[in-house]
Amino acid sequence: MRFDKSTNILIIGLGVIGGGYAAALTSKGYRVYCITKEEGDIAYAKERGIITDGTTELDTELIGRAELVIFALYPTVFIDWIEKNQQLLRPGALITDVTGVKGSVVERVQSILRPDVEFIAAHPMAGRERSGVEFSDPEVFIGANYIVTPTEKNTKAAIEICRELGRVLGFGRITELSPEEHDKMIAFLSQLTHCIAVTLMTCNSTPELEKYTGDSFRDLTRIAKINDKMWSELFIMNKSALLSEMDAFSLEFERLRAMLVAGDSEGIREMMRRSTERRSLFDKPKK
Amino acid sequence: MRFDKSTNILIIGLGVIGGGYAAALTSKGYRVYCITKEEGDIAYAKERGIITDGTTELDTELIGRAELVIFALYPTVFIDWIEKNQQLLRPGALITDVTGVKGSVVERVQSILRPDVEFIAAHPMAGRERSGVEFSDPEVFIGANYIVTPTEKNTKAAIEICRELGRVLGFGRITELSPEEHDKMIAFLSQLTHCIAVTLMTCNSTPELEKYTGDSFRDLTRIAKINDKMWSELFIMNKSALLSEMDAFSLEFERLRAMLVAGDSEGIREMMRRSTERRSLFDKPKK
Numbered sequence: 359m360r361f362d363k364s365t366n367i368l369i370i371g372l373g374v375i376g377g378g379y380a381a382a383l384t385s386k387g388y389r390v391y392c393i394t395k396e397e398g399d400i401a402y403a404k405e406r407g408i409i410t411d412g413t414t415e416l417d418t419e420l421i422g423r424a425e426l427v428i429f430a431l432y433p434t435v436f437i438d439w440i441e442k443n444q445q446l447l448r449p450g451a452l453i454t455d456v457t458g459v460k461g462s463v464v465e466r467v468q469s470i471l472r473p474d475v476e477f478i479a480a481h482p483m484a485g486r487e488r489s490g491v492e493f494s495d496p497e498v499f500i501g502a503n504y505i506v507t508p509t510e511k512n513t514k515a516a517i518e519i520c521r522e523l524g525r526v527l528g529f530g531r532i533t534e535l536s537p538e539e540h541d542k543m544i545a546f547l548s549q550l551t552h553c554i555a556v557t558l559m560t561c562n563s564t565p566e567l568e569k570y571t572g573d574s575f576r577d578l579t580r581i582a583k584i585n586d587k588m589w590s591e592l593f594i595m596n597k598s599a600l601l602s603e604m605d606a607f608s609l610e611f612e613r614l615r616a617m618l619v620a621g622d623s624e625g626i627r628e629m630m631r632r633s634t635e636r637r638s639l640f641d642k643p644k645k
Numbered sequence: 646m647r648f649d650k651s652t653n654i655l656i657i658g659l660g661v662i663g664g665g666y667a668a669a670l671t672s673k674g675y676r677v678y679c680i681t682k683e684e685g686d687i688a689y690a691k692e693r694g695i696i697t698d699g700t701t702e703l704d705t706e707l708i709g710r711a712e713l714v715i716f717a718l719y720p721t722v723f724i725d726w727i728e729k730n731q732q733l734l735r736p737g738a739l740i741t742d743v744t745g746v747k748g749s750v751v752e753r754v755q756s757i758l759r760p761d762v763e764f765i766a767a768h769p770m771a772g773r774e775r776s777g778v779e780f781s782d783p784e785v786f787i788g789a790n791y792i793v794t795p796t797e798k799n800t801k802a803a804i805e806i807c808r809e810l811g812r813v814l815g816f817g818r819i820t821e822l823s824p825e826e827h828d829k830m831i832a833f834l835s836q837l838t839h840c841i842a843v844t845l846m847t848c849n850s851t852p853e854l855e856k857y858t859g860d861s862f863r864d865l866t867r868i869a870k871i872n873d874k875m876w877s878e879l880f881i882m883n884k885s886a887l888l889s890e891m892d893a894f895s896l897e898f899e900r901l902r903a904m905l906v907a908g909d910s911e912g913i914r915e916m917m918r919r920s921t922e923r924r925s926l927f928d929k930p931k932k
Contacts, residue, residue: 483859503857533856543857546849551861553901554841559920561897562833562890568926569820570790570830572770574838574868575927581861582924586917590910597905603849604902608895610848614840615891618884623877630873633846637869639855640862 359425359452361519363387368424370439372399372412374486375456376430377494381408382527385496391420399491408491421446426519429455432588433463433595440467449474454520456482458544458588459595460507460537468511478516479507480524481540483548489585496528501642504529507540545599550607552589553600555582646712646739648806650674655711657726659686659699661773662743663717664781668695669814672783678707686778695778708733713806716742719875720750720882727754736761741807743769745831745875746882747794747824755798765803766794767811768827770835776872783815788929791816794827832886837894839876840887842869 359365367383369376372394380390380403392412394400400412413420421427425448429436436455447453453475457463464479471477484502486493504524508517517534524532535543558575559582593600617625646652654670656663659681667677667690679699681687687699700707708714712735716723723742734740740762744750751766758764771789773780791811795804804821811819822830845862846869880887904912 483857485859485861498860503859505857531856535857540857543851543854546851547854547858547862551845551865553898554845554865555861556917556920557894557898557901558838558841559924560916561894564830564833567830567834569818570770570792570822570827571834571927572772572790573785573929574772574842575834576929577864577867578838578841579920579924579927580864582920584917584921586914586921589917590913593905593913594908594910597908601902601905604898604905607844607848608898611840611844611891611895614844615888618880618888618891621881621884623881626877626880627873629847630843630871630876633843633866633869634871634873637846637866640858640866642860642863 359450359519361426361522363389365389366391366423366425367428368392368420368426369409369428369430370394371430371435372403372409372491373430374489374491374494375482376428377403377408377491378496378498379428379430379456379527381406381494382496382499384408384410386526388526391424393417393420394491403491408494416443416446418446422448424448425451426523427451427453428523429453429457431455431457432591433457433459434591437463437466441470444470444472444475447472447475451475452516452519453477454480454523456480458548458592460540460544462595464507464509464537468509476511476513476516478512478520479537480520481505481507481544482524482527482529484529488583489588500528501530504532505540505543506532506534507537508534509537541596542599545596546603549593549596549600550603552581552584553593553604554607555579556584558582646737646806648713648809650676652676653678653710653712654715655679655707655713656696656715656717657681658717658722659690659696659778660717661776661778661781662769663715664690664695664778665783665785666715666717666743666769666814668693668781669783669786671695671697673813675813678711680704680707681778690778695781703730703733705733709735711735712738713810714738714740715810716740716744718742718744719878720744720746721878724750724753728757731757731759731762734759734762738762739803739806740764741767741810743767745835745879747827747831749882751794751796751824755796763798763800763803765799765807766824767807768792768794768831769811769814769816771816775870776875787815788817791819792827792830793819793821794824795821796824828883829886832883833890836880836883836887837890839868839871840880840891841894842866843871845869
């Protein structure tokens with residue numbers, strides 16, 4: 359297949375990410391169709407010109423026409439969809455996804471998929487702490503990171519189309535990792551941070567703390583507003599990598615605690631200087 | 646003393662917070678003088694109209710004229726200044742501060758201070774991860790929290806002036822806590838968050854992580870760019886309260902880990918729902 363403005367694009371799952379993809383693609387002149395659960399979300403998206411058309415039905419004609427299908431579903435729902443409905447896909451279709459774990463998802467989907475359809479996985483490193491199409495915002499992709507996770511089953515052409523999709527969506531840095539490398543990276547950068555935010559938000563139940571808070575606590579807990587269904591699924595699907603990152607964090611936290619107990623001011627300052635230096639690498643590139 | 650636009654205000658320490666106070670007060674028509682270490686900072690602040698005048702000298706006339714003195718120094722430097730120079734303060738002067746720990750600072754300063762000068766402590770819950778007057782921004786105070794920490798040695802009049810200062814600076818919520826309550830609160834809301842951010846930034850040294858990061862990791866580590874001298878001092882001065890908050894965090898983090906090991910999806914989701922609900926209390930009031 360080719361990927362240009364005449365490509366028939368179908369997004370399955372019009373949530374905060376699917377909606378953002380739809381808005382970005384439509385605004386650049388692509389034709390985007392969608393299938394999603396709620397009638398209201400389709401009405402919302404059509405009204406705002408985010409999609410060309412959509413349905414809540416398993417519309418065989420719509421699916422059969424789609425050349426590029428983007429699955430913006432929970433991992434288990436995505437796998438389930440492929441198991442039940444892949445016979446509806448167009449021969450030669452390319453499918454991609456946005457799921458936050460790759461190892462188990464990519465292996466499962468690629469192993470059961472028809473040979474005339476190719477699945478190239480990708481993870482947009484941008485999101486919102488709210489879910490639903492009404493919180494979608496294509497601006498969050500601008501300058502953000504986009505990770506493509508090919509396997510030996512992928513063709514060069516499909517990898518290139520997936521990268522091109524990332525460029526069209528506005529991502530700033532497009533990289534490739536194996537599914538396993540991705541999951542290790544994500545366990546640290548994304549899942550551990552969510553574990554920490556949730557823990558921080560629930561470990562102290564003193565009333566009225568909000569009256570005294572500053573921005574640092576707000577920043578560290580922004581993502582403590584969390585989609586419990588999706589994130590518990592992501593954590594459990596990536597359990598061993600996440601446990602190992604949690605343990606590395608705990609070990610370093612204990613090291614800081616021990617220095618504090620000992621009043622080791624120089625040790626604490628050295629750790630802070632390292633942290634300051636390392637953090638400067640992570641500033642977001644200007645839009 | 647009274648506090649109005651004719652009040653002679655002296656800020657000692659023109660860093661990111663002192664500079665922000667100066668800019669806010671000056672923009673509202675108050676006359677602000679300052680004493681600080683660097684000539685360059687005074688030149689910078691005068692050029693931008695942030696202060697009326699300033700000096701790097703221990704100017705006895707300037708100090709002797711000041712009716713309201715705001716110390717924006719590190720805790721130990723503040724105590725040291727009072728020990729060495731309090732004889733220069735004007736009889737009847739009111740002094741306040743911005744330091745991030747209160748118990749040891751307030752007790753020490755109030756116990757050694759001349760009886761004709763009153764110290765009322767306050768903590769502006771707003772800052773910047775950068776230090777220096779060139780990063781000061783009075784906008785950070787707008788809508789933020791401001792905590793006054795009176796003791797039985799303070800007069801009602803002084804407490805009221807300190808609250809009024811908070812209002813003039815633009816703070817949104819002005820509250821009172823005892824120094825001890827303040828330190829317990831701050832151990833959790835501010836110091837623990839800095840411990841976590843620094844730990845997260847130093848517990849994984851995999852190269853090129855920044856190529857793959859999303860905003861959640863950036864948010865959790867914004868404050869990992871840290872003034873090591875000031876924060877190590879704050880941690881150690883509030884050691885016992887901070888250790889107890891670190892331990893409460895670790896206990897809850899271990900509980901999450903155990904649920905993950907057990908694959909207890911419902912337990913994890915319940916914790917996330919609690920976190921989501923509790924976080925909504927902490928949204929910043931709109932400016």
